[in-house]
Amino acid sequence: MGPATMPDAGATRRPAGLSSARPPSRLARIFSLERIVMGAAIAALFILVVFPLCFLLIGSVWSEGRFTLEYFREALTGRLYLQALLNSLMLGAWTGLFSLLLGLPLAWAVARTNVPGKGLITLTANLSYLSPPFLTAIAFVNLFGPNAGLINAFFRDMVGAPWLGFNIFSMPGLVLVTVLHTFPYVFLLASSALQSVDASYEEAAQILGASKFRTVLSITTPLVMPAILSGVLLAFVNAIALFGSQAIIGLPGRIVTLPTRIYSLFDFPAQYALASALSLLFVVITVAALYIQRAYLAKRSFVTLGGKGARPQLMDLGWAKWPLFGFCVVVFFVSIILPYATLIAVSISKSWGLNFWQGLTLEHYRFVLFDYDVTQRAIVNSLGLAIVAATIAVFLGAIIGWIDIRTQIPGRKFLDYAALVPLGLPGIVMAVALIQFWLTMPIALYGTLTILLLAYVGRYIPLGVRAANTSLRQIDPTLEESARILGASWGHTLKEITLPLMRPGLFAGWLLVFVPVIQELSASILLFSSSSMTLAVAIYNLYETGYTEPVAALAMTNMAIITVVIIIARKIGGGQIGRKENEKPGDGVPQGGTA
Amino acid sequence: MAGITIQNLSKSYGGRHVQMAALSELNLNIADNQFITLLGPSGCGKTTTLRCIAGYVTPDTGSIHVDDRLLSSPQGVVSPEARGMGMVFQNYAVWPHKTVHENIAFGLKLRKLSAQQVRDKVEQALVLVNLKGLEARYPNELSGGQQQRVALARSLVVEPDILLLDEPLSNLDAKLREKMRSELKQLQRRTGITFIYVTHDQSEALALSDQIAVMHGGRLQQFGSPFEVYTKPSNRIVADFMGLVNFVPGRVAAIDAGQAIIEGEGGLRLQAAAPTGAAPGAPVDIAVRPENITLAAGGGTPGAGVIRERVFLGNICEYTVALPGGASLRVQTHPLQQFSEGEAVTVTVDASQCSIFPREVAQSDRAAA
Numbered sequence: 001m002g003p004a005t006m007p008d009a010g011a012t013r014r015p016a017g018l019s020s021a022r023p024p025s026r027l028a029r030i031f032s033l034e035r036i037v038m039g040a041a042i043a044a045l046f047i048l049v050v051f052p053l054c055f056l057l058i059g060s061v062w063s064e065g066r067f068t069l070e071y072f073r074e075a076l077t078g079r080l081y082l083q084a085l086l087n088s089l090m091l092g093a094w095t096g097l098f099s100l101l102l103g104l105p106l107a108w109a110v111a112r113t114n115v116p117g118k119g120l121i122t123l124t125a126n127l128s129y130l131s132p133p134f135l136t137a138i139a140f141v142n143l144f145g146p147n148a149g150l151i152n153a154f155f156r157d158m159v160g161a162p163w164l165g166f167n168i169f170s171m172p173g174l175v176l177v178t179v180l181h182t183f184p185y186v187f188l189l190a191s192s193a194l195q196s197v198d199a200s201y202e203e204a205a206q207i208l209g210a211s212k213f214r215t216v217l218s219i220t221t222p223l224v225m226p227a228i229l230s231g232v233l234l235a236f237v238n239a240i241a242l243f244g245s246q247a248i249i250g251l252p253g254r255i256v257t258l259p260t261r262i263y264s265l266f267d268f269p270a271q272y273a274l275a276s277a278l279s280l281l282f283v284v285i286t287v288a289a290l291y292i293q294r295a296y297l298a299k300r301s302f303v304t305l306g307g308k309g310a311r312p313q314l315m316d317l318g319w320a321k322w323p324l325f326g327f328c329v330v331v332f333f334v335s336i337i338l339p340y341a342t343l344i345a346v347s348i349s350k351s352w353g354l355n356f357w358q359g360l361t362l363e364h365y366r367f368v369l370f371d372y373d374v375t376q377r378a379i380v381n382s383l384g385l386a387i388v389a390a391t392i393a394v395f396l397g398a399i400i401g402w403i404d405i406r407t408q409i410p411g412r413k414f415l416d417y418a419a420l421v422p423l424g425l426p427g428i429v430m431a432v433a434l435i436q437f438w439l440t441m442p443i444a445l446y447g448t449l450t451i452l453l454l455a456y457v458g459r460y461i462p463l464g465v466r467a468a469n470t471s472l473r474q475i476d477p478t479l480e481e482s483a484r485i486l487g488a489s490w491g492h493t494l495k496e497i498t499l500p501l502m503r504p505g506l507f508a509g510w511l512l513v514f515v516p517v518i519q520e521l522s523a524s525i526l527l528f529s530s531s532s533m534t535l536a537v538a539i540y541n542l543y544e545t546g547y548t549e550p551v552a553a554l555a556m557t558n559m560a561i562i563t564v565v566i567i568i569a570r571k572i573g574g575g576q577i578g579r580k581e582n583e584k585p586g587d588g589v590p591q592g593g594t595a
Numbered sequence: 596m597a598g599i600t601i602q603n604l605s606k607s608y609g610g611r612h613v614q615m616a617a618l619s620e621l622n623l624n625i626a627d628n629q630f631i632t633l634l635g636p637s638g639c640g641k642t643t644t645l646r647c648i649a650g651y652v653t654p655d656t657g658s659i660h661v662d663d664r665l666l667s668s669p670q671g672v673v674s675p676e677a678r679g680m681g682m683v684f685q686n687y688a689v690w691p692h693k694t695v696h697e698n699i700a701f702g703l704k705l706r707k708l709s710a711q712q713v714r715d716k717v718e719q720a721l722v723l724v725n726l727k728g729l730e731a732r733y734p735n736e737l738s739g740g741q742q743q744r745v746a747l748a749r750s751l752v753v754e755p756d757i758l759l760l761d762e763p764l765s766n767l768d769a770k771l772r773e774k775m776r777s778e779l780k781q782l783q784r785r786t787g788i789t790f791i792y793v794t795h796d797q798s799e800a801l802a803l804s805d806q807i808a809v810m811h812g813g814r815l816q817q818f819g820s821p822f823e824v825y826t827k828p829s830n831r832i833v834a835d836f837m838g839l840v841n842f843v844p845g846r847v848a849a850i851d852a853g854q855a856i857i858e859g860e861g862g863l864r865l866q867a868a869a870p871t872g873a874a875p876g877a878p879v880d881i882a883v884r885p886e887n888i889t890l891a892a893g894g895g896t897p898g899a900g901v902i903r904e905r906v907f908l909g910n911i912c913e914y915t916v917a918l919p920g921g922a923s924l925r926v927q928t929h930p931l932q933q934f935s936e937g938e939a940v941t942v943t944v945d946a947s948q949c950s951i952f953p954r955e956v957a958q959s960d961r962a963a964a
Contacts, residue, residue: 486702
């Protein structure tokens, strides 16, 4: 019986299968699925982020049952610690500057000129961002190590001009290796900002009589400046947090930075309190930088990042596009070809040196894959951890994002901030905080896979939350509301409507977490044990022991695994996304007018 | 069936410092089997009212009963899924990842109907909204009007007692809007479901409704039939919102037995029901619609005026007439009745169709006749 023929049958028309329209009992309201899931997500956030940070703070000012500022005094006056602080700031500042010098021209070239090879530039930026920074460091050590570095040896032994060589174990060397990983932050933010400045703004200035130069100065630059500065600050924050390159390049060059100094405090006897104090100072720097970036710059950003539909003005460079293209090729060569070619060459040479090509072998691969008993365990651990951590981070992010965007729960903003805080936590600080927290707990987690998982999820939860927020904002709330009024419960709506619509966004978020987790070193280095060995730690340990060629073989194995997983994931997710494109998620929200 | 009783309903939004009242002390009795329109400009509280009825919003004060069941009060609300209502959204909210069939079948599956029943009912619903044959399509393969029909079918197929419609036609083009308008009215008559319809379009409200609730600034201004609301607006706001209206400043000349003699600017003089509380000499506004004024050639007193502007609109002709006191009137005439600009005319106002409102000193928004 359709509604068209519906008789006035009175109250019997109440649809079957619906709960009666009475307010649910108090008990049922408290223990509804909605509350349980949200409560669990909030609890998880406290265990992952809030409690460890509280214990970090307590651990730095509490010693033998009383309050003390002794450790902060030492961290702020001890020569060793001040030097580390200074080195970290120097490294961050130089890296920020060179990321700008490298990233901005590339961004401008891609967004605003007719330079050839734009695809190559974007590829370079993406690959540089994905490459584990400690692998780049190892590759450059093989080229520019003071004694055994191939290029240095070439200039010394073949050319007879040792002064042409370059010592990688120095601040410039450290900056070089770090910039190759951080310039994509400037590139990505600047290019998308430049792309979303509609040409009409500039044309409006020109028609009023402004010259090209004047237009760039008074219209374009103010519009994109916030995005560019954001990129520089992100480069700064990420640069000073990288443990791997600072340990591999910095320590042999006696350039101790905050992460490596904190690491050394865990040599026996471990100085937990001092490490906590130093960690907090570290956090203050990164949080201050991120605060400036978010509060000041984000507010002044006039350009909606990633805004589509804008029509940027392209500049015809004429002959000048070729030097610019050359610059792009050089960046591609130095940041991608050089390190990976070097690692491959090292990994298949019998013994790395000027005549390495005379004895090529796959022996090192056989060694690391089959004889070195750590490798297989490390691969299994890393893969498992990365998959589980990415999945948890994304689902937790979805729930927290949902609470923030779709509910009026008091304190939801705090939840959102708590989920963003780890952005300002260098990996090693996260590790110190987890150690402080879990050492006081009755559960023995130290050295287990679980504590690594907690570190990974905690550290990368911001990426999960952000991915969820982005895709949730694109889903009109009425899509959920219309399911509710048709009789669907909260859980049913989540399963049938919200999650399927979020799937492409969540999937992108999953990859975004997976990639950094599988190469995570900064936190793992303090938390691993021989049974919970991960790939990155295995590489670092092997490098520490001095096996040059097997390290390269293991590094290439690592890269191969990352590549394979990304390809598989793209296949699976790509299929979903492809089907989605047919359906256009969010397109149920019409653009108005006639469709 | 379902009548709705709304008592003293209020809702404010905002942060700790600024509270914006979206809805203030709304009282409304909606009878069963009615087509009710909540009409008002954006921000008037009409959508908040609808969302309170649907259960998405918890009111600050007041209550909502459907028949005798308490559904909403500040102490708690029955969740939307337990209300057995239907709702059609402005943006349709048709799920983009489900086919037409899956969209419509969603609510039926929740009610644990057999597969055969679901198929039959979906089919009937598709016939009802003229979408037969499109059940396998995805929403992005449908036009806006078709998507809106899917949304309608999805809400109707579960046989709700009450259907809530939130500006369902505002995203459609003018022609389609007119067509869907008459279809909606017929649907309401055929199904006997109580329709609560939110719109800012007064012509839509007039065409569709049994009763119109005119809202402004979070308050109910008038609740009545389309004819009442248009011809006997209860205050300035309603008069102004429902179509074109001239406000001529005037004052009460005399009152006798509830009837007042009003003298308006430009020599207008008419007799009308005295506004409550008005004393002789009180300043008033005379509200008169352009179609209730007639023009005749040749000046004369009283009611002389000069044509200032003429706009030919096809089915009518609209004149702006300057009165001696400086005020001007908009007048609509039959298109064949032609005057030229600058011509002197005699203005006659149909006193029975005028409304008299006390003059507001300030805060015209707070008006209550």
